[in-house]
Amino acid sequence: MLRQKPVHSSNALLYRQERLALIVRETEVTLNQVEKEKAKRGRRMGRPTAADAVRLTGHILKSARDVFFEHGFERASADMIAE
16 A cells, blocks of 8 residues: 655655556556457457568468469469469
């Protein structure tokens, strides 16, 4: 529990330190709750994160390359790459 606002400067410093420690603890608890909620929700819909977008682009390019090598550029289709 926090102390009453002190009159003396050394007590004022102690009060500020206690207040800061309380804020840090509350922030840590809040961040932990946010991370738990994100884990519960799983994959979100909408725009992928930057890291996911890079992985997805690499996957699409690899798939396209494989389809082009197997079927040739003329016979390849977007549906084949998407599979």
